[in-house]
Amino acid sequence: MxxxxxxxxxxxxxxxxxWNEPTRRVIDARLSIPNEPRFFTMQEWETLTAICDRIVPQPKDRAPVPIAALVDRKMTNDERDGYRQASMPKMQQAWQRGLAALDAAARASHGAPFHAIAAVKQDVLLKAMQNGELSGPEWNGMPAHTFFSERLAHDILAAYYSHSSSWNEIGFGxxxxxxxxxxxxxxxxxxxxxxxxxxxxxxxxxxxxxxxx
Amino acid sequence: MLDEALHSPRGKDGRAPDPLRVGGWMPMRQYGENDEVDFAIVGTGAGGGTLACKLAEAGFSVVGFDAGAWWRPLEEFASDETHQEKLFWTDERICDGDNPLKLGSNNSGKAIGGSTVHFAMVSLRFRPEWLKSRSLLGYGADWPLDWREMWRYYTEVEQALKIAGPVNYPWGPPRPRYPYRAHELNAAALVLAKGCEAMGIPWSETPLATVSAPRGRSPPCVYRGFCVSGCSTNAKQSALITWIPRAVKAGAEIRDLAMAGRIETNDAGYVTGVHYYREGQWRFQRARNVVVAGYAIETPRLLLSSANSQFPDGLANSSGLVGKNLMAQTNQAAWGVMEDEIRWYKGPPSLAVTEHWNYTDTGKDFFGGYAYMSQGPLPRAWVSSLAGNRGLWGDALLRAMEKYNHQAGLKIVGEVLPQERNRVALADEKDRYGLPIARVTYSLCDNDKALVKHALNFMSQSLSVVGARDIWTESDDTCHLNGTARMGDDPRTSVVNADCRSWDIPNLWVCDGSVFPTVGGVNPSLTIQAIACRTADRIRAMAAQGSL
Known part of the structure; x- marks a missing residue:
């Protein structure tokens, strides 16, 4: 492209x-966050970073936006949306459960964790989640499609489009x-x-x- | 960062922040908790902020409470969608029903000034017939108010906020010229205007509560486009910079970071004051009257959670209607890609409007009406629409996002019918104050769906005739919340009377969008403020007659 x-x-x-001074402070802080987990375990982090690479494939000719770290900080600070559907657990729990369930689905169908399988296979699993075709005890009643739209895609895309590199791509002022x-x-x-x-x-x-x- | 206001209250020790000056303070009167003030008002947005001002100016002693922070926009508001979520009510709520609501952003506010701090400033009057929609139009419920009286209060609010609008408004009975000139249209608004002209219907510059010329310490709007994230220049005439400073000047005390938890009653069945949480402890303010102005979710939540042995179903609830008839206006859109560069991030998001389908009753297969307006979502809001409605991700999403500067869109504020099954109730789960959180149940009815279908068809055509390509419609979005403590003429079928006074408890009042029996197809803030001005006048008259 x-x-x-x-x-x-x-x-x-x-x-x-x-740019006024409050804006400089806010954006400076966002652009300098370390690309490492504070909330998620290493296993969850590997799954999350692999998901972010598929939801927002980033160009190779610039530094990548640390999307997973931005999502991780939202969990660390427990910055919630102000509502949840009755079928969903609270934000942090939803993410922990959803990442574990996706990893379990990858192991069940490919014998390897989600981050270690090929990108096309990752996409098939994500699509299945989006269509509500994943289920099992790991989900503990949380609907896969609701997790995909209300948490996974929602939080990842909100993180990416809070970063100035994404604004450059779309010509936002x-x-x-x-x-x-x-x-x-x-x-x-x-x-x-x-x-x-x-x-x-x-x-x-x-x-x-x-x-x- | 930039969140000091969220951690320690500023309205105390005889002073309050002056939102119009960097580091500014203004003197503020302070009442003791044992002083029985005339009015304790819970909530300081379009309803409570306006009422606090008008009652203080009428000489009553007033204390206003708000769970949110007292901001100084000039030094604490960033041009950033994410950071400014600090203006939203993000405490947990549980949503269910056939169409679970998405709360916490466009339909919430937690700040001194309430959601007017981040509202889109659209300031429209109700169509007169809507106040008698049951009798005149055959649906919904009649209001106990007369439109001619409301017309005068609309004028008062438009003057108080120096609304910028057109010389002649195309719909409804005559109204005075708007105090300030209309804003220049951006390209997104011109797409609406061209579409309306091609479809043969009128359009107008949108009357907006952001000044088009200097006003005191408010500079004219600079068209930075972050309106729904809070105005950092104070061009926006929010309650934070209009009604609240007026209220403080007139002797009201406003307490920020003060979460109301329960209204107390005595054996005689009157309210005696408000329990509220501030600075780490529960406190109690005595008051001769309590006004609940927390908007359509927090208002019923407080009334219901104030239940006691005398009022086991909650306060003001002998009708059983507290929390019921929640109306979340529909907010669906049609979007398309233009050959021209639009750059909709410039200017207030809704500079042009058509109310054609509010004022036209023929050619509809549904009750009610809708306005639609031009749009200008910033990147986070836009990706949420694209991904949420079309399910896009990966390369497909990036390709769609790349057309950002060529997008145009039209979005409705749509009327929905009052239904008792749409309601706010208390959940078992507790919040950090130990209070039960709200469970919000919402389902569209067939009439609501027919209205949306009509609007999406019409707006799609309107985009198509001006050359938009790749048109798609967004079917899952809602905006303003109203209902849940409706006003009426009959205690059996309403919660408050025309004066916003509870039928059951004469010194308990509700003054916000909760009192709407129907919701119309326009943004509610101007009507909420007009009702607050009327309520203040009525209270002053009743006090003079000794009937308060």
Whole structure:
């Protein structure tokens, strides 16, 4: 997949009026978390990192977003959503149970833990979970499809799209206080917004994006 | 980080944070817990914050309580969806029913100012006929209020918040010109406008509670687009920066990080005050009147968990209706990809609206109405829609997300019918205060589903005629919560009367979206504030007559 916003980096605006001090503190902290578990066991961590690689396959030409660590911190701090479906246990328990159950499914069908099986086999198991086709005593009544949508995909994608690398990929303007925006109409771009590469004009877009700030 | 306000209360020792100044404080009157104040108000959002202001200005002694923190947006709000979840009510709740609700973000708030701190600022009036929907339109329940009286209170609130809106509003009876000019439309709003014109229906700039010109210490909106994560410039006219500072100035005391747990009653059947948890211990504030303004889940939760031997089914509950008739407005959308760059992250998320299907009764196979508005979800909200509704992940998801800046969308605020089976009850599980948590049961009825189907068809066509491709519809989302302590004319079929006063306990009041008998197809905050202004006037009149 060619880059749509080559050379665009939200972080280039860090010192501009688009970022206030609270935003700098919040984003700096998020970008510096160690890529290691605080909440999950090593076994759970291996399963979780393998899942993250399938839910959000990341490009090889930049540092990966430490998605598993971001999910782990949400568990460490017990940052809940404000509700749970009656069929679901509390957030931390749901994750522990779901990871163990997925690992058990991998061992049952392939004789190896989830993180050690081939990516295509991992995808088949994740799809089965999404379709509610996994069950067994390890799930202890938790519906696999609800765990997939309300916890697994929900938490992993929320973590990824809280990171500036994901904002660069989609051309999101990122933090915008106090400067905000001026040009609101179709196809209008403030000079501090990403330039989209039209086919054949990637180099020009890259050059323009290097001036965004 | 940036969460000091969550850990120790700020409204104490005779002062309160001034949300309009960095490091600012304002003097605040302080009452003793043994002082029997005129009004203890639980909740400081659109209902409680407004009422606290109006009652204090009328000369009553008022103490307001809120479980949330007292923020100073200028120094404590980041431009960040994740961090700003600190504004949401994220205490555990259990959801079931055929369509279990998703709570905790767009339909919750835990802060001084309540959910107005992160609301989308959409400030619409009810269609007059909705206040008599049973008699005039054949569904739901009649309100005990007259629309002409409400029209005057709407005007008062629109002036108080300096609503930015159009010169002429296309629907309903005449209303005064909005105090501030309408905001410029972004491309996402222009997609709505072009679609409406192609479909032959009117549209309008959305009346919004964010200023389009300077107002005191509020600068004009800079269109940063993080509105639903909290406004860091104070352009948004939330209760936090409007009603609350006015209330404090008029002599009200507001207590932050103060979780109400139980309302006390005496042998005569009157309420005597509120038990609340603050700074590590349970406390009790004496009061001549208690107003519950915790919104459609916390309000019935408090009334039900205040049950005692005299009121075994909970307070104000002789009708058995406390917690019932919960109405979660539908919030479905149609999304499409435009050839043009839209960049919907710029500006307030809903700059354009059509209320055509609120005011048109022909061509519908359902009761009720809906408005729809242009949209601007930020990345986390957008991926949640894409993954949650279409089940996308892996490369398919990344390819869809890459079109972010070309997306446009239309989303309804849809009326739902009141149903007694949709309810808030107490679960066995306890929260960190030892209070029973809420169990929220929700199922759409056939009429609700027919409304959604009509809206999704119409909005999909409206996107299609302006050239959108890859159109898909989101069928599983809800927004504002109302009902659960409805007002009415009859004690057997309602919880409070037109003055928001409990039928059963004359010095117990409810003042928030819980009192809505029906919900209409518009965002409720303007109506909640208008009802609070009316309630304050009625209380002042009753006090003057000696009938309080």
């Amino acid at each position: 060619p880059e749509r916003y080559p050379g665009y980096d939200v972080l280039a605006k860090r010192a501009t009026p688009s 990122g933090p915008a206080s106090p400067r905000g925006y001026v040009r609101m109409n179709f196809n209008r771009r403030d000079s501090w917004e990403a330039v989209e590469a039209k086919p054949g004009h990637e180099a020009a877009a890259r050059k323009a994006n290097e001036r965004v700030g």
